[in-house]
Amino acid sequence: MKKKTLSVALIMALAGSMMLSSCIGNFSLTKKVFEWNQNVGDKFVNELVFIAFCIVPVYEIAAFIDAVVINSIEFWSGTNPVVQSTKVIDGENGRYLVECDGKGYTIKSETDGSIVRLDFTEEDKSWSVTANGETHTFMSFVDDNHVKMITPEGNYQIVELSQAGLYAYKSIAAPTNFAMN
Numbered sequence: 001m002k003k004k005t006l007s008v009a010l011i012m013a014l015a016g017s018m019m020l021s022s023c024i025g026n027f028s029l030t031k032k033v034f035e036w037n038q039n040v041g042d043k044f045v046n047e048l049v050f051i052a053f054c055i056v057p058v059y060e061i062a063a064f065i066d067a068v069v070i071n072s073i074e075f076w077s078g079t080n081p082v083v084q085s086t087k088v089i090d091g092e093n094g095r096y097l098v099e100c101d102g103k104g105y106t107i108k109s110e111t112d113g114s115i116v117r118l119d120f121t122e123e124d125k126s127w128s129v130t131a132n133g134e135t136h137t138f139m140s141f142v143d144d145n146h147v148k149m150i151t152p153e154g155n156y157q158i159v160e161l162s163q164a165g166l167y168a169y170k171s172i173a174a175p176t177n178f179a180m181n
Contacts, residue, residue, distance in 0.1 A: 026071075026074065027063065027066045027067075027071070028066070028070065029062050029065055029066045029070055030059065030062045030063045030066050033053070033058060033059060033062045034059075037049050037050055037053065086098065086099045086100075087100075093111070094109055094110060094111030094112075095109075095110040095111065096108065096109055096110065097110065103119060103120070104117060104118050104119035104120055105117070105118045106118075114131075115131075116129060116130070116131045117129070117130040117131075118130075124140060125140060125141035126139065126140035126141070127139045127140075136150070137150070138150045140156075142158060144161075145160060145161050145162075146158050146159065146160055146161060146165075147159050147161060149169055151172055151173070152172070152173060157169070157172070
């Protein structure tokens with residue numbers, strides 16, 4: 001009898017955890033509206049636009065669309081349609097198309113057609129680069145103040161997220177100007 005009670009309790013706990021879990025999502029549309037508002041003008045203009053958007057319910061509508069539509073799409077498909085975009089960047093070595101799909105970035109050179117992919121892995125909080133069919137992790141977040149960065153020798157070094165840490169890492173990486181071929 002105790003075995004049956006334990007089984008029922010376990011099944012109820014699992015069912016409850018599945019029913020009570022949620023996908024909050026990124027609220028990308030709402031964030032974009034806030035970011036746009038922060039860049040309208042000086043702090044007084046930004047405040048006036050903020051108040052107007054609260055009265056007209058722009059923020060409320062954006063949050064509702066995020067919660068009901070966009071976050072549902074993100075939950076079921078794994079990608080956020082608001083985050084997806086393509087930008088053209090003119091660099092000193094040519095023109096590049098940078099496509100963001102909500103999970104990472106694909107960078108394509110219009111000059112030679114080469115493609116580089118940058119991906120963020122949420123599980124281990126790391127960034128990796130894929131080029132010429134090879135993938136290498138180049139940075140992992142250790143905590144809020146430190147990252148583990150690849151060195152020119154292929155080892156990893158803990159770097160503090162500060163001006164001093166950045167300077168120390170640059171002194172290691174800059175003399176060799178390493179790049180993955």
